[in-house]
Amino acid sequence: MHFWQFMMTNRQQVLDLTLEHITLAGVSTLLAALVGIPLGILITRVPRLSKPVLGGANIIQTIPSLALFGFLLPAPWIGERAGRLAILALALYALLPLIRNTYAGIQGVDPAVVEAGRAMGLTDRQLLLQVELPLASGIIVAGVRIATVVSIGLATIAAAIGAGGLGEFIFRGLAMVNNQVILAGAIPAALLALFADFMLGRLERRLGSLRSKS
Amino acid sequence: MTASPSHGSASERPSIEFDHASFRLNGRLLLKDLVLSVKQGETLVLLGRSGSGKTTSLKLINRLLLPTTGEVRVNGRRTAEWDPIRLRRSIGYVIQDGGLFPHFTVERNIALVPRIENWPRARVEARVRELLATVGLNQELASRYPSQLSGGQRQRVGVARALAADPPILILDEAFGALDPITRSEMQKEFRALQQRMRKAVIFVTHDLREAMLLGDRIALLEDGQLIVDLPVAQFSRSEHPLVRAYVEAFSGLPDLE
Numbered sequence: 001m002h003f004w005q006f007m008m009t010n011r012q013q014v015l016d017l018t019l020e021h022i023t024l025a026g027v028s029t030l031l032a033a034l035v036g037i038p039l040g041i042l043i044t045r046v047p048r049l050s051k052p053v054l055g056g057a058n059i060i061q062t063i064p065s066l067a068l069f070g071f072l073l074p075a076p077w078i079g080e081r082a083g084r085l086a087i088l089a090l091a092l093y094a095l096l097p098l099i100r101n102t103y104a105g106i107q108g109v110d111p112a113v114v115e116a117g118r119a120m121g122l123t124d125r126q127l128l129l130q131v132e133l134p135l136a137s138g139i140i141v142a143g144v145r146i147a148t149v150v151s152i153g154l155a156t157i158a159a160a161i162g163a164g165g166l167g168e169f170i171f172r173g174l175a176m177v178n179n180q181v182i183l184a185g186a187i188p189a190a191l192l193a194l195f196a197d198f199m200l201g202r203l204e205r206r207l208g209s210l211r212s213k214s
Numbered sequence: 215m216t217a218s219p220s221h222g223s224a225s226e227r228p229s230i231e232f233d234h235a236s237f238r239l240n241g242r243l244l245l246k247d248l249v250l251s252v253k254q255g256e257t258l259v260l261l262g263r264s265g266s267g268k269t270t271s272l273k274l275i276n277r278l279l280l281p282t283t284g285e286v287r288v289n290g291r292r293t294a295e296w297d298p299i300r301l302r303r304s305i306g307y308v309i310q311d312g313g314l315f316p317h318f319t320v321e322r323n324i325a326l327v328p329r330i331e332n333w334p335r336a337r338v339e340a341r342v343r344e345l346l347a348t349v350g351l352n353q354e355l356a357s358r359y360p361s362q363l364s365g366g367q368r369q370r371v372g373v374a375r376a377l378a379a380d381p382p383i384l385i386l387d388e389a390f391g392a393l394d395p396i397t398r399s400e401m402q403k404e405f406r407a408l409q410q411r412m413r414k415a416v417i418f419v420t421h422d423l424r425e426a427m428l429l430g431d432r433i434a435l436l437e438d439g440q441l442i443v444d445l446p447v448a449q450f451s452r453s454e455h456p457l458v459r460a461y462v463e464a465f466s467g468l469p470d471l472e
Binding site for chain 2: 110112113115116117118119120121122123126130131134135210
């Protein structure tokens with residue numbers, strides 16, 4: 001059976017799994033951003049936390065991804081919680097680029113600009129919201145972009161614990177030794193990653209130009 | 215703005231006072247027992263080499279730093295007692311190349327303090343127009359970004375921003391240091407004319423003796439965190455202090471200058 005034939009006959013399932021995949025990657029990246037960006041801001045304010053926080057996120061990322069899902073696999077109670085667990089695991093992976101880029105972005109703002117703002121009487125909050133975050137936004141979005149692309153790729157492994165997504169096709173194809181089925185999962189996943197990369201890349205360049213307006 | 219130059223009654227209370235102020239950082243004494251004051255309408259130039267304590271002195275005024283010993287008073291009140299935000303908003307601050315926010319237009323840069331002070335919008339707009347005229351900038355520049363301006367224009371925006379909320383005190387740190395000599399000389403003349411109208415308490419930091427002589431009423435020479443002399447401009451170049459002599463000689467090296 002040809003690849004396109006397989007796609008057409010199973011188009012409803014392809015669509016469902018793609019949507020599931022987008023949900024897995026999207027929700028996990030969002031969750032990681034909600035935790036990672038504030039953490040990145042925090043460690044610019046409390047420098048002694050920067051080493052443990054960045055180190056911790058680094059360690060999480062060094063765990064092989066299959067192993068991380070593997071740890072979750074034997075849990076007998078996993079059943080319907082699989083989706084949430086997969087999202088949690090993916091979010092943990094996405095943390096490092098978000099924390100690191102937020103931190104680097106804020107640290108990279110011209111100190112003369114920050115000091116001018118402070119000397120003009122901006123409060124810490126005004127300085128963060130009106131100066132530091134806007135000027136760091138290009139680099140923060142670059143972190144979101146890396147996190148999103150990594151999540152889309154890793155979300156294929158979520159199928160290993162029954163959380164669905166395009167990995168279903170990949171694992172099924174592996175079991176059936178059928179390349180068409182593998183490709184039915186791999187190609188849409190790759191296209192999703194490319195699309196997300198392109199869109200976020202555009203946003204990143206637009207925000208990045210804020211900084212060079214100096 | 216006080217338009218009439220009320221030629222300073224000597225009893226006038228100083229706006230800024232350093233009262234035996236010292237500042238120590240990591241065991242190093244960056245400023246030693248500084249005694250100095252500036253009155254309303256007066257321009258004091260802090261002259262000295264890099265690392266002499268000029269910028270540290272400025273940071274003690276707007277409470278970016280607090281003195282380790284002694285005190286610094288602004289309008290009669292110790293900086294330690296001031297709410298730092300209120301204090302800083304009452305002091306205009308200009309740095310080299312303007313220190314403008316690169317992501318703000320000229321208009322938003324100038325309007326920074328009025329906006330955070332919640333002035334009504336119409337008043338902010340009128341003030342920005344007035345200030346652009348004051349510093350000699352075309353109204354059309356209001357919507358530009360700092361990167362779209364020349365160095366001189368950026369510096370003018372920096373001055374306009376510092377003046378926005380009409381602060382009684384103005385501090386300038388090497389404000390014209392990044393400009394080419396012609397623009398720099400223009401800015402110096404205009405600034406002097408501006409100060410003669412505004413009569414604020416001004417502290418101007420520079421390492422350029424010529425600039426100091428042109429802009430200052432008094433020159434305070436700092437070296438290694440210590441005040442060497444504090445003299446009216448007319449007497450400064452006649453001082454016999456070896457360090458003053460060294461400065462004067464360094465700036466009279468050119469054959470066509472005395």
